Amino acid sequence: MSEEYPYNGRLSRWEEIAEGLAIVGVEALEDPFPFEAGQYATLGLMGPEGKLIQRPMSISSSADDLTEYEFFIRLVQIGGFTPLLWEIGVGDPINIKGAKGKFLLQDDGRTCLFVASGTGLAPFISMLATLRDRGEKRDIVLLHGVSYAYDLAWRKELMQLEAEGVFPLRYIATVSRPRESPDWDGETGRVETIVASQMDAFGLTSENATVYLCGNPEMISAVDEIATGRGFPPERIRKELYWPKGREHR
Secondary structure (H helix, E strand, C coil): CCCCCCEEEEEEEEEEECCCCEEEEEEEECCCCCCCCCCCCEEEEEEECCCCCEEEEEEECCCHHHHCCEEEECCCCCCCHHHHHCCCCCCCEEEEEEECCCCCCCCCCEEEEEEHHHHHHHHHHHHHHHHHHHHHCCCEEEEEECCCCCCCCHHHHHHHHHHHHCCCCCEEEECCCHHCCCCCCCECCCCCCCCHHHHHHCCCCCCEEEEEEEEHHHHHHHHHHHHHHCCCCCCCCEEEEECCCCCCCC
């Protein structure tokens, strides 16, 4: 790591969810920047050639708490940034700048259908935390799809939030490789495969709901097609692709 680059942040927390999957905290050493729930910040580390490698990462913490910016990150072995991140530890310097993005909660009074694959859960956690901190209520259905049950970050917290009935929140997780999660007794399959049935179960239509999609491009394309086929106009289908289709860039 170069001593010359003026890093402006510090790795403040590292929670290993599973191998190669972590909730990461970053403190801004200069004036913290404000953000809106659903936006992303850009993290950077010096690469082996002395060049700053930067990647956009959705913030998962509340927009009302700027003491630390939280992220949900998966290690991509062939990636340019995440292998560098996995080499540092709490207390080490890191660059952070932000915030950007238009993946924001719409003030439209409609039920929110949140659909996330993998680490695409991050902006929805930020939205929920921000609503909770502000004492605001929204009717929310959250679908989260992962490969293995142990990848379900925040599951206990989301189940508790659902039980409290604050928003209200309806939380449904699905596991696409249930054979490798023998104790799992919930929904199975990729998250896009349960969207239609969950729309029917909760009575979500183009008249009463807005769809929010975050994760891999295949999931987003599939759910976009489902929602469009059910009459949702483009403005009622909000999207945040985690990388361009066909290219994982973390």
